[in-house]
Amino acid sequence: QVQLVESGGGLVQAGGSLRLSCVASGTPFNLYAVYWYRQAPGKQREWVASITVADNRNYADSVKGRFTISRDNAKNTVFLQMNSLKSEDTAVYYCNCRRGSGSYWGQGTQVTVSS
Secondary structure: OOEEEEEOOEEEEOOOOEEEEEEEEOOOHHHOEEEEEEEOOOOOOEEEEEEOOOOOEEEOOOOOOOEEEEEEHHHOEEEEEEOOOOHHHOEEEEEEEEEOOEEEEOOOEEEEEEO
16 A cells, blocks of 8 residues: 655745645655645636656646656655745645556645645
8 A cells, every 4th residue: 555645734924935745654755646636715626736657747838847757766755846836836736657557645634835
């Protein structure tokens, strides 16, 4: 069973930065593609960024150029570096990993950007 734990969220002023972490236990994380999603109050969950086993990275247009996803396989961790944060980035951020038919979610971490 894969368990994911996100951390690094918090309150930050617009223009600031945060780095989110997603730590996996129960499996070697390097076998999984990893996705970051977010859900703002009253809105649907939306995809933010993803990184494949081969280290290919993709971003939603809304965060491209500001967010960077990376992985440290030795630490079983995926990061989301978020720069130039905007009020519209306020949401609960979730980590998701997938391999074959398996898909696992973390509990989420709150990011609040004050304007």
